[in-house]
Amino acid sequence: MHPLIFREVLSVTMILFAIIDILGAIPVIIQLRQKAGHIQSEKASIAVLVLMIGFLFVGEEMLAIIGLDVSSFAIAGSLVIFIIAMEMILGVNFFKEDMPESVSIVPLAFPLIAGAGTMTTLLSLKTQYQTQNIIVGIVLNTLFVYLVLKNVQWIEKLLGKTGLAILRKAFGIILLAIAIKLFRSNTHL
Template sequence: MLQALLSFFAIIDPVGNILVFHLYSQAFDPRQRLLAASIAVSASFTMLLAFSLGGEDALDYLGISEESFRVAAGLLLLPPAYRLVMQGQPDEIESSHSRKPMDFALVPLATPLIAGPGALAATTSFTAQVGTGNTLAAIAIILAITFVSFATAGIIFRLAGEALLRLMSRIVGIVLFAIAVDFVLDGVRVVLETS
């Protein structure tokens, strides 16, 4: 479960996403920020729960092997890892003060930043490896950290400063690179062993 916990921390990146949340929610009052954080985390958990319970069956139905999905997941994780290392944030974003908390919480927060392709792929992979309960526990812990990060984003931003948050995001990016490579190598290794 520890690997799942560390992987979801790197993939969901509560630290890096503080920057995104802060930029999008600067014009919101505290109640709207809490609402946006709640919606984003709840929607993300719902998506990841559904994928944990039915992701493997969906892959079987489509004729996609778990190994192929792991390789695809690893390849999908490489671009965000690169952006984290090079830019210190998940993606190029534009601040939009005209959005409502619901819009901003669902897109881009809940998806693709929290429950994006990498998190969905990792959910399926870890469900097969460590079981549904352990996977959902890891997801719940990381999403709880994410909620606290979002809820206290203004305070964290003032205390830590943008430079420190970008540095932490770059470190998370390096970890994400390693996880992506591990996903690809594991998938390729299993394919070669079964050939």
Template sequence: MTGSYLGFAAAVFMGFFSIVNPIANVPVFLDLTDYMTPAQRKQIAFKSVLVAFIIIVIFSIAGNTIFRLLNISLPALRITGGVLLFVIGYRMILEEKPHPEKRIDTKEGDPGISVAVTPLAMPLMAGPGTITTAMNYAASTNTMHTLIVIGVYGLLCYIAYLLFLSGGHIVRILGNNTMMVITKMMGLILAVLGVQMLLEGINEGIRIGGR
């Protein structure tokens, strides 16, 4: 049983890591906060991962309720989520920049709220693909699966937080070309996970329809 949970946690981590791709988001974070002090950058990094974590927790816990209220079946969600993940991965492989680097002027007001929520928390950390993935993995009736999804995403948020804080060192060490290669690899993994999720949804749908 423990081994199955570890395998599930590994699959969830790879799914989240591929779609969130915190390494590829580092240049965006640096661009949005290039004029800020180290203290402000730290605050923004923390608030962005905190907001993203709250979003995923809500969707992970409320997933089953949403299914019942809207009469959505798990196979349908898996098929839709698989297609969505494949499309995102496909775009990551082909496009030069998977996420547009859009500068937002936050010198007026609280930069920790405006930048942390958009675009860092949404859509970079907790976009539609991430929400779909969380709901899909947490849709099981096994409560432990839901807790694993939340815990794994919390771990990913912590990793993203550390990467944001050390972003400047990472770019200087790896270089832009290496980071682009990493993004392409993550896109490939994401596309494969999307196809697997799609096949599982189709198989389960056929099995349920044949009863």
């Protein structure tokens, strides 16, 4: 087994942090909490952890069943990440999603936190980083997701609307760079 490499863990953690965009999702989480009255942060966090680690290990096999390789999926994912980044930077919604009437694992853990962009990113990361470093990054992000879900009201008051908007745009630019890097590293021209 390979040793944990701090630089890889840090890179993976930052990439997943940007794509999960839990801070950018705070307005949506607040809206969900207002509709449902309560967010089950423990249940949602465990679901996120299981989804991400599960997809990390069986995602490639699932792709193989439908005849796709990881590079093709990574390129497609880089385009999705690019669009998500443009949404964050420009403040425009390309992906329209209906708001659910109640908060459960389905709307919160998937697709809001561990959605298609996150799953694509996990497979893309697998082409560049060692698996154990990705798992540590997933666990660190899940802990952060849990802390945000547990303290969403306090965070909303602390950052305010302007702070959340600035944070969202900053992570949008980081995601844009990640999308371009993923596209370039998986394109064999």
